[in-house]
Structures are given as structure tokens and as C-alpha cells.
Amino acid sequence: MIGYIVQRLFAILAILVVMSLLIFGITQILPGNVAHVIAGQFATPDVVHAIELKLGLDDPVYVQYWRWASGILKGDLGQSLIMERPVGPIIADALGASALLAACSFVFVATIGIALGVVAAVRRNKAIDHAISIFTYVGISVPEFFWGIVLIIVFARYLNWLPPGGRGDTSESLLTRMSYLILPTATLTFTLIAHVSRMTRSSMIETLRTQYVRNARAKGLPERVVILRHALRNALLPTITVLAVDVGWLIGGIVVVETVFSYPGLGRLMIFALERHDLPLIQGSILVITAIYCTANLIADLLYACFNPKIRYGNAVR
Amino acid sequence: MATPSADASASVARAAPRVPVKLWIGGTIVVMLVAVAALAPLIAPYPFDGMSIVNRFKPPSAQHWFGTDEFGRDVLSRTLYGARLSLIIGFGATLISLVIGVPLGLIAGFKRGWIDEWLMRGADVLMSFPPIMLGLLVLAATTPSLTKAVIAVGIVYVPVLIRITRSVTLDLVNEEFIQAARARGERTFYILGAEILPNAWPPIVVEASLRITFAILLGAALSFVGMGAQPPSSDWGLMIAEARPFIDRAPWIALAPGFAMCVTVIAINLLGDGLREAVDPRLQLSRGG
Numbered sequence: 001m002i003g004y005i006v007q008r009l010f011a012i013l014a015i016l017v018v019m020s021l022l023i024f025g026i027t028q029i030l031p032g033n034v035a036h037v038i039a040g041q042f043a044t045p046d047v048v049h050a051i052e053l054k055l056g057l058d059d060p061v062y063v064q065y066w067r068w069a070s071g072i073l074k075g076d077l078g079q080s081l082i083m084e085r086p087v088g089p090i091i092a093d094a095l096g097a098s099a100l101l102a103a104c105s106f107v108f109v110a111t112i113g114i115a116l117g118v119v120a121a122v123r124r125n126k127a128i129d130h131a132i133s134i135f136t137y138v139g140i141s142v143p144e145f146f147w148g149i150v151l152i153i154v155f156a157r158y159l160n161w162l163p164p165g166g167r168g169d170t171s172e173s174l175l176t177r178m179s180y181l182i183l184p185t186a187t188l189t190f191t192l193i194a195h196v197s198r199m200t201r202s203s204m205i206e207t208l209r210t211q212y213v214r215n216a217r218a219k220g221l222p223e224r225v226v227i228l229r230h231a232l233r234n235a236l237l238p239t240i241t242v243l244a245v246d247v248g249w250l251i252g253g254i255v256v257v258e259t260v261f262s263y264p265g266l267g268r269l270m271i272f273a274l275e276r277h278d279l280p281l282i283q284g285s286i287l288v289i290t291a292i293y294c295t296a297n298l299i300a301d302l303l304y305a306c307f308n309p310k311i312r313y314g315n316a317v318r
Numbered sequence: 319m320a321t322p323s324a325d326a327s328a329s330v331a332r333a334a335p336r337v338p339v340k341l342w343i344g345g346t347i348v349v350m351l352v353a354v355a356a357l358a359p360l361i362a363p364y365p366f367d368g369m370s371i372v373n374r375f376k377p378p379s380a381q382h383w384f385g386t387d388e389f390g391r392d393v394l395s396r397t398l399y400g401a402r403l404s405l406i407i408g409f410g411a412t413l414i415s416l417v418i419g420v421p422l423g424l425i426a427g428f429k430r431g432w433i434d435e436w437l438m439r440g441a442d443v444l445m446s447f448p449p450i451m452l453g454l455l456v457l458a459a460t461t462p463s464l465t466k467a468v469i470a471v472g473i474v475y476v477p478v479l480i481r482i483t484r485s486v487t488l489d490l491v492n493e494e495f496i497q498a499a500r501a502r503g504e505r506t507f508y509i510l511g512a513e514i515l516p517n518a519w520p521p522i523v524v525e526a527s528l529r530i531t532f533a534i535l536l537g538a539a540l541s542f543v544g545m546g547a548q549p550p551s552s553d554w555g556l557m558i559a560e561a562r563p564f565i566d567r568a569p570w571i572a573l574a575p576g577f578a579m580c581v582t583v584i585a586i587n588l589l590g591d592g593l594r595e596a597v598d599p600r601l602q603l604s605r606g607g
Contacts, residue, residue, distance in 0.1 A: 015446045022443075026455050141583040143535050145542045146558060146576035153569045252448040256539050260562070270451075271543050274458050282458065286451060293448045 005302065012294050016287075020072070023286050024065050027279050038081055068283065077287075078280035082273075087284040091266065095288065097167060098258070098265030102250050104181055105188035109250075110243055113193045114236070117200025121235075122227060124205060132201075136194035144253050148187040148260035155183060165262040184261045188253050192246050199242040200235065207235040244300030251293050341592025347585035355401040364392035366399040366552040375568045385570040387561065396552035397574045403553045404582055407468055407537035408530040414472025415479050416526055422476075423483025424510045424518075428491060434484075441477035449474045449536055457545045464553065467546035471533045482525045486518040493517075520597050527590035531583045538579060554579045 035051040036043070052058050056067065071078060077087035116136070120129045156164035168177040207213060208231055216230045217223075255267030262268070266285055273281035354361070370390035378385045384393035426434040444452065456470035490496060491514075499509050538555030540546035547553035549560070554575035561572035 011442070015443055018443050019446065023455065026458065137584070137587070138580070141531070141587055142580050143538055143542075143555070143576075143583070145539065145555070146572070146579060149558060149562065149565060149572050149576065153565055153572075157566055157569065248448065252450045255448075255450050255454075256542060259543050270454070271545075274454060275544065286455065289451060290447055293451075294446050297446070 004305065008298055008301065012298060015294060016291060019290055020069055020287060021065070023283050023290075024068060027283055028061060028064075068280075072287070077284035080273075080278055080281045082276050082278045082281070087280050090269065090281065091284050091288055094264060094266040094269040094285075097263065098254055098267065101181060101184055101188070101258070101263065101265060102247075102254060104185045105192070105250060106243075106247065108185060108189040109192045109196055109246060112189065113196025114200050114232075114239060116193070116197040117239070118204055118227065118232060120197065120201040121204030121208065129201075132197065136197050139190045139192075140194040142191065144187055144191045144256050145260045147190055148183070148257055151183045151187060152260075165260070167264050180263075184257050184263055187257050187260070188250060191253055192249055195242050195246060195249075196239060200239045203235040203238045204231060207231045210234075241300055241304040244296060244303050247296040248293050248300070251289060251296070338592040338595045340588040341596060344585050344588030344590070344592055347581065348589050351401055351582055351585065352405065354398055355405050358398045358402055362392075362395035362398045364395040366396045367391065367550045368395075375564070377568070378570055384574040385568065387557075387568070387571045388564055393557075393571055393574045396557060397554070397578050399552045400554045400557060400575055400578065401582070403464065403547060403551065404534055404538070404579065407464075407471065407553075408534040408586065410468045411471035411475070411533040411537065412526050412529050414469060415475040415529065416522075418472070419476045419479025420483045420515075420522060421510075423480040424487050424514060426480065427484040427487025428506065428510055428514065437480060438484075441480050444474075444477045449532075450539060453536060453540050454543075454545055457540065462540075462545045462548060464541075464547040464551060467537050467540050470540070471537050474536065475529050475533065478529070479522070479525065483518060483522055486521055487514055490514050490517055524590070524594045524597055527586070527593050531586045531590070534579075534583060534586070 035048045035055065035057060038051055039048050056064060059067075068078065075088060077091065079085070080087050080090055083090060116132050120132045123129050152164045155162045162182055163180050164183075166180060168180045170177075208227075213226060213231050216226045221230075254265060255270065257263070258265045258268040259271055266289060270282065270285040270289065272278075273285060358366075368391060370386070373382070373386050373390035374388055376382055376386040376390070382392050382394065384397060387393055387396070422437055426437040447455070452474045453467070453470040456473060457466055460466055496509065496513055499513050504513075537546060538553070538558075541553045541555030542559045544559065547556045549556065557575040558572050561568070561575075565572055
């Protein structure tokens with residue numbers, strides 16, 4: 001197992017290096033000269049050339065890559081061209097906002113997803129099971145940006161209960177600031193819940209058929225205890241790995257949801273950077289998001305290996 | 319009225335392998351969608367880009383069933399035309415990933431060795447990007463357009479198809495009829511195309527059918543964030559993005575393409591699930607995404 005972890009960590013390092021090359025390579029062929037962007041529309045060629053010299057844009061590509069990559073190792077992601085501030089702190093701020101949104105969504109996906117899965121399994125093939133299955137089917141089929149817009153129309157426009165977007169500022173009360181999180185969290189939760197509830201349902205159904213659950217019933221334990229204490233505990237193992245995979249999905253969903261709700265997180269920052277061709281900001285934000293995604297996938301794999309003694313890693317052939 | 323026919327259909331259902339209900343419902347809606355997409359110029363009451371300054375932000379009415387948008391364009395017509403773009407993204411991108419992914423998967427599984435090793439590591443790297451990020455990265459390198467979005471989405475799902483095809487190929491390589499073909503001295507190209515591929519199709523088709531909705535959703539998301547289809551296109555993702563600033567005044571502009579998109583995705587999902595149940599009934603429910 002330890003060998004497997006070490007091997008996977010090396011694999012991730014290798015992937016990050018390849019990825020930094022890819023990100024750097026693709027951003028190099030982006031249309032539009034960075035120096036032109038900074039100098040503005042009416043700059044003379046001299047000014048543009050001076051900026052190119054200052055930024056080292058006339059160095060060979062490998063020198064530029066090395067400067068960027070070695071900077072990352074020292075924690076320096078460069079200087080944002082548009083905001084004229086270091087990229088690191090900008091990304092750190094956005095990451096904090098995104099992490100808050102992701103954490104809230106994750107908690108709801110886990111709790112509501114597992115609860116729906118358990119109810120569906122216990123009431124298998126009854127009306128409520130079908131209702132839950134339709135609910136999750138719709139959830140997985142509705143694009144997050146449309147679901148977000150519907151929520152804005154209903155709760156912000158007609159009912160006027162919640163803010164339509166943004167994050168609020170520090171002068172507002174904690175309760176008001178929390179209200180900004182409700183709609184984006186609901187959107188992410190709805191689109192991600194299907195996996196968790198489906199997985200919980202199918203593994204609960206399997207567990208409820210096992211001998212020890214029948215024994216527990218035969219002992220005369222109340223049904224609630226049998227389901228929650230005996231069956232659910234064992235049925236949760238596959239659900240946990242699905243949850244870890246969902247973290248990866250959450251990161252993808254966050255890019256779109258933050259755009260819908262004008263939420264100042266990492267996803268929206270990246271779109272902002274892409275729209276304005278702010279190279280260091282594009283490179284930094286994509287690198288950070290991808291690194292988090294890789295880590296989430298690694299954790300998913302490790303959890304899967306931990307909870308599944310049948311799966312042997314390390315000597316895997318395929 | 320239905321008693322005799324119901325009995326008849328029940329006995330038929332018992333005798334022949336049952337076609338899943340999902341396949342019926344999904345298939346019917348998809349056929350209707352394809353018809354709408356093909357006939358859009360005939361059934362749409364207005365051109366998709368026909369502007370009319372006096373008719374801006376008109377709520378749904380007899381003239382404009384789904385209302386008009388900020389340029390006075392008919393939302394119903396735009397939504398009908400949008401079906402074309404959505405299906406082009408879904409099927410086009412899936413086709414691209416099939417055309418690139420299946421041959422590479424066949425070669426990796428059949429040849430093994432360093433080719434396999436390199437292809438799989440390459441697939442690992444591509445799969446280490448969140449799908450939307452990979453799409454954005456591909457699109458960032460050029461000026462965005464719908465065609466490029468289709469290609470980008472297609473590329474995003476190539477690694478998945480390489481893996482599926484490879485694993486099916488690995489299972490088939492040891493079968494006797496492949497060994498026989500090898501013993502006969504058949505060329506690699508012949509073995510891959512004529513012996514392995516025809517037997518590897520079912521799981522690949524099922525996987526591809528599931529990818530279509532992912533592709534539609536990803537393509538729409540890319541258009542929504544401004545990196546896919548460009549104005550005045552009537553792509554549903556783009557329509558929703560353009561309607562975003564006006565949802566206080568004119569929510570109908572966003573709702574029509576949104577609902578159209580939900581129906582499309584649900585229908586294709588049902589079709590894919592039905593196909594999966596028909597091909598392998600044991601696969602029901604459990605495996606997602």
C-alpha cells in the first residue's frame with residue numbers, strides 16, 4: 001500500500017510537470033501580444049519593445065519557461081498584467097472563496113445524497129423511491145448554469161428572498177453574507193447529488209440482503225437501529241469513494257456556477273483572465289485548479305484501495 | 319379497448335427480449351429533436367437572427383410564443399435553430415473522440431509495449447485536467463468559435479474512449495479466433511479492423527451514447543462562459559448567457575433554451591441508459607459517469 005502511494009505521488013509530480021509544460025506551451029500561442037495588451041492600442045513600437053524587454057518576452061521560450069517554473073517552486077506565480085498585482089495573493093483570495101463554496105456544497109451533497117439513497121433503498125420500488133430517482137435524474141440532466149438562472153429568477157426576482165449573486169462585503173452581517181452562498185450551493189448540490197444517492201441506494205440494497213442484517217432484525221432490534229447502525233455503516237464504503245470523485249466534479253462545476261452567480265472565486269477568476277489574455281493569471285489559476293483536481297483524484301483512488309481489499313494496487317497489470 | 323392488445327403485447331414482451339421503456343421514450347424524443355433540427359428553417363416562424371427594434375423584450379404572445387429578446391429576435395425560432403447546434407456539438411464531438419480514440423485504443427491493446435505505455439500515460443495526463451479546463455485550454459489558444467468548441471469537447475473525451483477500447487481489445491486478443499488470425503499470418507490492420515472491431519463495438523457504442531450528453535452539457539457550458547459559439551449564433555448555452563443580464567425584465571429569454579436543453583439531455587440520457595440495459599441488463603443503475 002505504501003509503495004502504491006509513493007508511486008502515485010511520483011506519478012502526480014510527473015503529471016504536474018507535463019501539465020505545466022502544456023499550460024505554458026498553449027498560453028504561448030495565445031493570440032495577441034502581451035506587450036501590446038499592456039501598452040494599449042495607441043502605443044508606439046518603441047514602447048512595446050521596451051515592455052517586451054522588461055518582461056523578458058524576447059528571451060528564448062525555454063528560458064521563459066524556466067523562469068516561470070522555477071518561480072512557482074519559490075511560490076512566485078508572477079505578476080498579473082491586468083491587475084498589476086502578484087498572481088499568488090489574487091489566486092489565494094479567490095481560492096478561499098471557492099473553497100468555502102465547495103465545502104458547503106460538499107457537506108450538502110454528502111448528507112442529502114446519503115439520506116436520499118437510504119430512503120430510496122429502504123422504500124425500494126415504492127412511490128418515494130421513484131420520486132427520488134426522477135429528482136436525481138433531472139438533477140444530473142439540467143446544466144448547472146440553467147438551474148442557477150432558474151433559482152435566481154424564483155428566489156431573487158420573484159420572491160426577493162436572496163441576493164442574485166456576488167459575495168457581499170465585510171461590512172454586512174454574517175447572516176447576510178451567508179445568504180450569498182445559498183443559491184450557488186443549492187445549484188452545485190442539485191447537479192452533484194445523483195451520484196451519491198444512486199451509489200448509496202444500490203449498496204444499501206445489497207447490504208440489507210446480507211446475513212448480519214437479518215440477524216440484527218431477528219434479534220428484535222428496532223428497524224431504525226438495524227438500518228442506521230448495522231446496514232448504513234457498511235453500505236457507506238462505496239459511497240465514500242464516490243464522494244471523493246465528486247470533489248473533482250465539484251471543481252469543474254464551480255467554474256460555471258461562479259460565472260452564473262458572479263461569485264469571486266477561482267473559476268470566475270480564470271474566465272476573467274482568459275477573456276483579457278492575462279497570461280500569468282491564466283497559467284497560475286489553471287495550474288492551481290488542476291493540482292487540486294489531481295489531489296482529489298488521488299485521494300479518491302486511495303480511499304477506494306483502502307476500503308476495497310479485493311482491489312490490489314501496485315501489481316496491477318492493466 | 320386495450321384488453322386484447324395489452325394481452326398480446328404482454329405475451330410478446332415475455333417471448334421476445336424486452337425493449338426497455340427508457341429506450342422507447344428516449345428514442346422517440348431524440349427522433350423528434352432530430353426532425354426539429356433538420357426542419358428548423360421550415361417550422362421556425364422567424365429567422366433566428368432577424369432583429370426588430372420595436373419588438374424588444376416582448377413577453378410571450380400569439381405572434382411570439384416564447385417572447386422576444388433584447389434585439390427583438392423571436393426566442394422560439396432561436397430555440398428551434400439551437401437544436402441544430404446542440405445536436406451538432408453532441409454528435410460531432412462524440413464522433414471526433416470516436417475517430418481518434420477507437421483506433422488508438424485498438425493499437426494500444428493489440429500492440430502493447432511502448433506504444434501502449436506512451437498512449438496510456440498521455441491519456442493519464444489529459445484526464446488529470448478537469449474536463450472544462452481542458453476545453454478552455456484548447457479554446458484559449460485560438461479565438462473561440464463553435465467549430466473549435468466541438469473539436470475541443472471531442473478532444474476532452476478521447477482518453478476515455480482510448481481506455482474503453484483498449485480494455486475491450488485486451489479481452490479479445492486472447493480469444494481463439496484472434497489467435498487463429500495471427501497464426502494465419504493476417505496483417506495487423508486486418509485483424510484490428512475485421513476481427514477485433516466488430517466484436518468490440520457494443521461497449522464502445524454504449525459509452526459513446528453516454529458521452530453525447532456530457533458533450534452537449536460541456537459544449538453549452540463553454541458557450542455560456544463565452545468560449546464557444548459566438549453571437550449572433552442561437553446556441554442554447556450562449557442564449558442563456560446573453561439572457562443573464564435581463565432575467566429581471568425578461569426571464570422567458572433564458573427559460574426557453576434552458577428547458578429545451580433539459581429535454582434534450584434527459585432524452586439522450588434515457589436513450590443511453592435504455593441502450594445499456596438492452597446490451598447488458600446487469601449494468602443497470604450502479605455505474606455512473
